[in-house]
Amino acid sequence: MENYNEKDNMSTLSQVMQTMAKRGITKEYRMNEQGEMKYEGSGNSYQPQDLSIIKSYRFEGDSNPDDNAVLYIITDKQGNIGMMIDSYGAESNYPGENFDNFVREIPITESDEF
Template identity: 65%
Template sequence: MENQENIDKMTTLSQVMQKLSERGIQREFRMNEKSEMKFESSDKVYQPTELMILKTYRFEGDSNPDDNAVLYVIRDDAGNRGMIIDSYGADSNYSGGKFDEFLRNIPVLESDEFNF
């Protein structure tokens, strides 16, 4: 994970997802095959400026360097909160570069609210 002081508390993706779920964050923002970012069960197509990254967690596999994942806690301009989950490195969930470009253009807040 990104925050070194949290390593002993939350070390796995599933632990962080459970904690987020307890705070009401259970839905995902996902990019579809048309490179449109949508909130789960919604038809709204988001632009990066309509979203804010509240927290970033990175996970690295102990036994396999390909077991890398990143989880972003996201808030949209209407106050909806969700997450984006992606493997990173050679096995990204998204190909073609549109996803990475989209993420780079989302403003970052890195709120202490999600320091578990």
């Protein structure tokens, strides 16, 4: 059964992250300075085809375009589920085009579960 109060409280990045933490999703996928995508706490490096975006949440700042962000819920072939956060617009969390190109190549298999 869906918890509608939980869905109502998912309008900000921090609220969605708190909800994901309650569901056991606390680790992040991050691209390091060498352009390798890593899952927090593991030594695994991933290629886009090793991952799948199962949900994305976009957030826009009310008055400041620098507050724009996207939160991806991602799973890998080993069944790990984690978050990946990126600012978008004028500033990104990741310099250059490596990150953007990498994310564009990740298959999307949206799930209503998240």
